[in-house]
Amino acid sequence: MAAKKIMVSGVQPTHKLTLGNYLGAIKNWVKLQNEYECYFFSVDLHAITSRQDPKELGENTLFALATYLAAGIDLEHATIFVQSHVRQHAELAWVLNCFCYMGELGRMTQFKDKSSRVGETIPVGLFTYPALMASDILLYQTELVPVGADQKQHLELTRDIAIRMNNLYGPLFKVPEPYIPKVGARIMDLQSPENKMSKSVSTEMGAVFLSDSAKEIEKKFKRAVTDSGTEISYSDEKAGIKNLIDIQSAITGKTAEEIVASYQGKLYGHLKVDTANIVIQELKPLQERTQQFLSDKGELQRILRLGADKAAAKAEATLKNVYRAIGFVPY
Ligand code: AQP
Numbered sequence: 493m494a495a496k497k498i499m500v501s502g503v504q505p506t507h508k509l510t511l512g513n514y515l516g517a518i519k520n521w522v523k524l525q526n527e528y529e530c531y532f533f534s535v536d537l538h539a540i541t542s543r544q545d546p547k548e549l550g551e552n553t554l555f556a557l558a559t560y561l562a563a564g565i566d567l568e569h570a571t572i573f574v575q576s577h578v579r580q581h582a583e584l585a586w587v588l589n590c591f592c593y594m595g596e597l598g599r600m601t602q603f604k605d606k607s608s609r610v611g612e613t614i615p616v617g618l619f620t621y622p623a624l625m626a627s628d629i630l631l632y633q634t635e636l637v638p639v640g641a642d643q644k645q646h647l648e649l650t651r652d653i654a655i656r657m658n659n660l661y662g663p664l665f666k667v668p669e670p671y672i673p674k675v676g677a678r679i680m681d682l683q684s685p686e687n688k689m690s691k692s693v694s695t696e697m698g699a700v701f702l703s704d705s706a707k708e709i710e711k712k713f714k715r716a717v718t719d720s721g722t723e724i725s726y727s728d729e730k731a732g733i734k735n736l737i738d739i740q741s742a743i744t745g746k747t748a749e750e751i752v753a754s755y756q757g758k759l760y761g762h763l764k765v766d767t768a769n770i771v772i773q774e775l776k777p778l779q780e781r782t783q784q785f786l787s788d789k790g791e792l793q794r795i796l797r798l799g800a801d802k803a804a805a806k807a808e809a810t811l812k813n814v815y816r817a818i819g820f821v822p823y
Contacts, residue, residue: 497635499528499671500628502535502575505552506542507691509559511700511771512679514778515742520638522564530570531632531803532560537575537582537624541617542692554786557796559702562781573799575628580807585627587814589620592653597622600645626650629668631807636671640678644670661817665810677742682716685731702779706772713768714761724755724763733760736767743774 501521503513521532534556539549553574560572575581597603597619607614625646629637630653639647647670654665679689683698690699700712718732726737726748737751744751755763785792816822 496527496529498531498632498666499524499636499638500531500533500632500634501638502533502538502628503556504539504691505534505536505549505556506539506544508552508555508701508703510679510689510691510694510702511739511775512689513691514559514563514702514775515677515679515739516640517638518560518563518565519742521560521570524638525566525569528636531634531806532565532570532572533575533578533628533803534560534573535575535628537585538621541615541621554789554792555703555782558782558785558792559778561785561795562778567795567799571799571802572796573803574796577796577800578803578807580631580804580811581624581627584631584807584811584814585620585624587818588623588626588630588653591657592623592626592649596649596652600649602642602646622646622649623653626653630654630665631810632803633666633806633810634668635666637668638671657814657817661814664814664817677738679739679742680731680735682712682732682735685717685735700771702775702782704775706776709772709775710765710768713764713771716764718760718764722759724752724758724760726752733763736763740767740770743770 501517503509503517509518521530524530534553536549536553539552557572557574565572600622603619603621606618625643626649629647629650637647637650647668651667654667657664658667681687681689681694681698682700683695687693691701697712697715700709704712713736716732716736718736719730721730724733724737726734728734734748737748740746740751741748
């Protein structure tokens with residue numbers, strides 16, 4: 493039997509995860525885990541590129557991993573771990589920093605956007621972030637990386653660094669390909685539906701967090717920004733309505749056309765209340781299972797240690813090759 497292709501992905505523990513992270517990433521991971529050899533982690537090294545409260549960072553990291561497990565990530569198929577537990581990520585990132593150029597990193601639109609907002613006090617880590625992301629990917633000889641549009645440029649850079657180092661030293665890394673999931677919604681902010689729902693950028697009312705109570709979720713959907721029209725249809729001009737339909741579709745599996753047809757003659761209010769209920773029903777068992785995993789910290793730590801050990805063994809093989817190739821004296 494051919495070996496499964498390797499896939500890696502992670503979510504930043506910069507806050508509690510959002511409905512966007514769940515429907516856009518984690519729910520898909522569960523589907524992909526049987527088909528690929530998967531490494532899913534909580535990327536705490538990336539999270540500190542913006543200032544984090546230490547207590548919250550730890551809590552958010554465990555919350556994310558408990559959510560992965562609660563969502564159905566199966567340890568038989570996938571390896572889950574905390575990024576900082578596998579020191580090879582930071583070590584390879586340093587090497588890759590020395591093999592990519594200021595010009596390349598300076599062209600990254602995500603950095604340009606953030607630096608134009610923050611100015612001179614922007615952390616250097618945000619500039620070199622793509623080298624750490626390249627390390628996350630290349631360490632595991634990854635073939636496929638699920639990426640949204642905003643990470644495509646970073647993956648291109650990862651490919652360039654891999655090819656550059658392979659040309660210099662021989663085959664050190666697999667050159668990864670982007671994986672665009674067949675299904676996978678882009679969930680938008682409930683208050684400004686032209687922007688994506690985001691852990692750290694959205695306002696409290698704009699994002700549904702996986703830690704929200706049913707009451708909070710209901711309130712957020714009831715107050716979701718729509719438009720001044722009345723007809724429920726699926727179009728870019730009606731970004732708020734389109735988002736509610738997309739959310740329903742991502743959960744129920746129904747097409748946008750089917751959902752629109754079921755709202756003939758109904759009002760925006762009906763769509764909002766129904767979407768809230770569908771989300772509440774979807775999240776209820778997930779939230780209960782997440783709490784179960786979080787209530788047994790000892791067991792969670794054990795699972796994470798096993799995951800980190802397994803990931804480290806794979807990562808170390810790559811790192812050793814790289815160190816040898818660039819001339820570091822073996823330990
Ligand atoms: N709104 C979204 N809709 C669909 N998918 C989403 N993802 C994030 N937001 C949405 C997917 O979640 C995965 C991990 O994202 P991340 O936490 O590493 O960073 P992000 O994409 O920048 O997400 P946030 O919530 O906006 O994080 P912060 O605020 O920390 O920067 C990715 O697969 C992403 O596509």
